[in-house]
Amino acid sequence: MKRSNVLRALALSGLVCAAQPALAAKLELINIDPPNSGFNDPTPATPVGGNPGTTIGQQRLNAYRRALELWGSVLKSDVTIHVVGSFSAFPQSLCAGGVLARAGAFQIFANFPNAPKQNTWYSVALANALAKEDLAPGDLGPEAGYVGADILAQFNGGLGQPNCIAGSTWYYGLDNNPPPGTIDFLNTFMHEIAHGLGFQNFIDESNGLPPAWPDYPFPDIYMSNTLDIDLNRTWDQLTPAQIVQSAVKIDRVVWAGPNVTQAAPLFLGPYETLRVTAPASIARELATGTASFGAAANATNFTGEVALGVSQGDSTTACTPILSDVAGKIALVDRGDCTFVEKAANAQAAGARAVLIANNAAGVVGMSGDDPSVTIPALMISQDDGNAIKEQLPGVRVQWFVDKTRLAGADSKNRVKLYAPSPYQAGSSISHFDTSATPNLLMEPAITTTLKAATNVDLTAQLFKDIGWPIETLKIGTCDTGLPNVTPVGDIISTQIDQCAADAKNHGQFVSCVTHVANGLAAHGFIANNQKSKITTCASQSKK
């Protein structure tokens, strides 16, 4: 391993102390795996992606602890957060269901000392941080039922075994750079632990009842920020029946917290979608699902006349060569019978400039697949929209447009949308950001390959601020800059300082690198010019 890589690995492992930020919020792993299993798996492994572990168990521990360190560097708490973790194989019943992980808070508290809102539930880790005392002290083992534990995060160590989701493997690198076909553990764990830290509500959205109903009919702090746009009321003000109805309002449930809303324009891209421009009777914006293959839709390649793609036997699923005239047009075909890629390939072969795939069910979904030979763009539209277009053919025109006055994934007031599909999805609805956000967010229900949680937690940290989490300050060595360690767009500044420590050959280079970081923060407006010195002064005082 080259020197720089060794330093980087050590820095990422928290072993380079001289320039490392002190991590005040301590998240401590309670390893409950038996010997030779899970975190204790002695199977030899080659160091990967900055993870220096030489056994599978060591790599799991390093990656798990790195995620705990990262959240610990963002959130501030004087109380140790005890995370019960395991990496042993899941039972066959869970393997069969494709379950990779399960996580959540052990307890919730209300009316604790220093509670910002009375009669409101908070997850135990947040309640401890706000109370500045351990509200749930006690044994951390199974004998007493883990009464002192705060968060559970179990991962399926059996992943990839013949009887457990064969063909998939975890990637334990710390650099968010997994090879194709592997699952980035760090991103996954950063997401799961965020749920345990409070990125979730505790209500039963199937009946609208809070967790201790009827004795303590309290809402939780997440509900206090969950807004139904139509009712213009947050969920803590809704009846159980209204909550049930609100939970399935696609695009009509948003996060109302001021910190997320303020940061949204800094992170989210402009709103863009497809709309029907003619005939006027069906002119409207269309909900679309994007494809993982082909070109990205833009105003050039996805604007024009729509023509129905018809194959032999009057089939409109485009699973065989399209015989109708779609050349130079946007082919409209139906979902079903073959892969999305095959449909796009047949449309392309017939000369279509793009392909619209009408769903065969309500709503739209993302379309996966991979075929480099497919170069035309593909979008899915809903079954209803597809039928409306078909009824008006020929003579239908669509246009891809970008509206820079709106944000992708937020409403007109920059409030970020929460995931509210219909039908309701247990474990997914509301306790995630909506999938319409662009770029992808860490706390969308589907964890995507574009996430870089090793260095950036996007809007998630702002949501934590909204529910009351104190934000940790940037420390270099023992020197506290007094500045938040996370920017409004989620950059974890200490990871950039770590990188400086790993790359610099001497103190001068380290200070120069940190100065460059400070200048960048000021250039983006994340800190004031007169605050740069707080960072550079701390760097100068470090032992690096």
Place this chain on the structure above:
Amino acid sequence: MKRAPRAVAIAAMVGSLCVSSVLAEEAAQPVPGDTSSSLRVVIDPQTGQARAPTPEELQALIEAERAARAAESSARTALRAAPAATAPEVFPTEKSVQRHPNGMVSVRLPQESLTLLKITTDENGNVRLVHAKETPVAHAEEK
């Protein structure tokens, strides 16, 4: 208020009719170091409303708790005797509510509160990680 028959109280415990399940300590057998009080509530079969249990119902609840605790203890002993290589179940199956002397209230959450992360794989081997239990967010290709 009419007193509910003993069988109802047992059903309220065993059949998960308890509004607030009761894993907190009994007065006769306090948990060392635990200063919290427990709350026991049953559903009145006549009114359908939650109310405090009658002495008979309370005794039935305590007996049921004792039996459940003994079963849990046996299971833990077995687990310690032969450590399993599979991930253990950590959360309780039922939630329990506690009111503390200082007015604070807490809920130990049940297993069903955990978020499950699942994987879907399409015909081309592309994987998607989703939280939805039945309907994936982004769909795999279809045949």
